[in-house]
Amino acid sequence: MTAEIINGKAFAEGLRERVAAAVPEFHSASGRAPGLAVVLVGEDPASQVYVRSKGKATVAAGMQSIEHRLPPSVSQDELIALVAALNADDMVDGILVQLPLPPQIDEKAVIAAIDPAKDVDGFHVVNAGRLAVGEDALVPCTPLGCLMLLKDKLGDLSGLDAVVIGRSNIVGKPMAQLLIKESCTVTVAHSRTKDLSDVVRRADIVVAAVGRPEMVRGGWIKPGATVIDVGINRVPSTEPGKTRLVGDVAYAEAAEVAGAITPVPGGVGPMTIAVLLRNTLVAAHARLGLAAPEGL
Numbered sequence: 458m459t460a461e462i463i464n465g466k467a468f469a470e471g472l473r474e475r476v477a478a479a480v481p482e483f484h485s486a487s488g489r490a491p492g493l494a495v496v497l498v499g500e501d502p503a504s505q506v507y508v509r510s511k512g513k514a515t516v517a518a519g520m521q522s523i524e525h526r527l528p529p530s531v532s533q534d535e536l537i538a539l540v541a542a543l544n545a546d547d548m549v550d551g552i553l554v555q556l557p558l559p560p561q562i563d564e565k566a567v568i569a570a571i572d573p574a575k576d577v578d579g580f581h582v583v584n585a586g587r588l589a590v591g592e593d594a595l596v597p598c599t600p601l602g603c604l605m606l607l608k609d610k611l612g613d614l615s616g617l618d619a620v621v622i623g624r625s626n627i628v629g630k631p632m633a634q635l636l637i638k639e640s641c642t643v644t645v646a647h648s649r650t651k652d653l654s655d656v657v658r659r660a661d662i663v664v665a666a667v668g669r670p671e672m673v674r675g676g677w678i679k680p681g682a683t684v685i686d687v688g689i690n691r692v693p694s695t696e697p698g699k700t701r702l703v704g705d706v707a708y709a710e711a712a713e714v715a716g717a718i719t720p721v722p723g724g725v726g727p728m729t730i731a732v733l734l735r736n737t738l739v740a741a742h743a744r745l746g747l748a749a750p751e752g753l
């Protein structure tokens with residue numbers, strides 16, 4: 458079998474277009490554009506690229522982008538004071554603090570300072586709790602993007618066996634919650650899981666989010682399964698001095714066995730920013746008491 462390639466880049470472009478098409482209605486109802494504030498601390502090159510992409514995508518969708526860049530030496534109190542100012546700013550519907558943060562700053566304290574209604578990353582415990590008990594929540598962008606790709610490919614997910622490899626608060630745990638909500642039978646595997654290959658071999662859906670290059674081998678995949686690779690690992694390329702991106706799944710091997718698979722790059726990655734725009738528009742509607750935009 459050769460797997461169908463799940464084109465996350467194309468799906469993300471479609472989602473971004475749908476968000477952009479829904480923005481004018483918010484504008485007419487509120488008299489302003491939805492606003493997304495992105496806070497970057499320090500000079501991490503990858504974070505700089507992601508923050509620039511988020512700003513461009515926000516403006517391209519017809520929303521207002523508010524960018525704050527703080528020096529790597531900023532204190533936790535200063536960062537939390539900025540978050541408090543953004544919480545109080547009525548023009549700001551979404552607040553995102555780009556991760557990772559420098560070592561002197563406690564990520565949890567910063568996330569806890571964000572107004573849950575503006576928490577478009579879905580990292581605040583209030584949103585995590587709402588997701589866990591099945592209430593309306595802002596859901597982390599990467600796992601929600603994975604779910605959108607799965608539903609687009611498979612339709613109804615109910616009764617399917619899903620394995621999520623990785624138990625982070627940002628991807629693994631919310632991914633498991635979303636799949637439970639879709640009535641999948643969900644196993645969360647992690648670094649201590651025994652016989653991981655056997656666990657993965659039972660799954661109709663595999664979501665790999667461990668951050669270990671090509672850890673999931675083709676021989677672990679059940680024939681016809683759908684494989685979602687969240688990993689973005691930069692590894693040395695065969696060309697001296699160069700690097701290339703690989704996922705957490707050994708792509709060429711897995712594509713021989715799977716029914717469908719996301720590539721890296723061009724699979725899950727582009728969904729993260731598209732879902733961020735979606736979450737910002739959803740948050741903007743909710744803050745103004747407007748009905749949620751349809752088709753997003």
Ligand SMILES: Nc1nc2c(c(=O)[nH]1)N[C@@H](CN(C=O)c1ccc(C(=O)N[C@@H](CCC(=O)O)C(=O)O)cc1)CN2
Pocket residue numbers: 507553554555556557578598599689702721722723724725726727728729730
């Ligand atoms: N506050 C947050 N911080 C971080 C998040 C997040 O969702 N919220 N996620 C990541 C970084 N990230 C967005 O912030 C992100 C990562 C990757 C991509 C992406 O499109 N990747 C491409 C490949 C890009 C490349 O060539 O390097 C792909 O997979 O095709 C978008 C956004 C950590 N921090």
Ligand SMILES: [Mg+2]
Pocket residue numbers: 599729
């Ligand atoms: Mg992400």
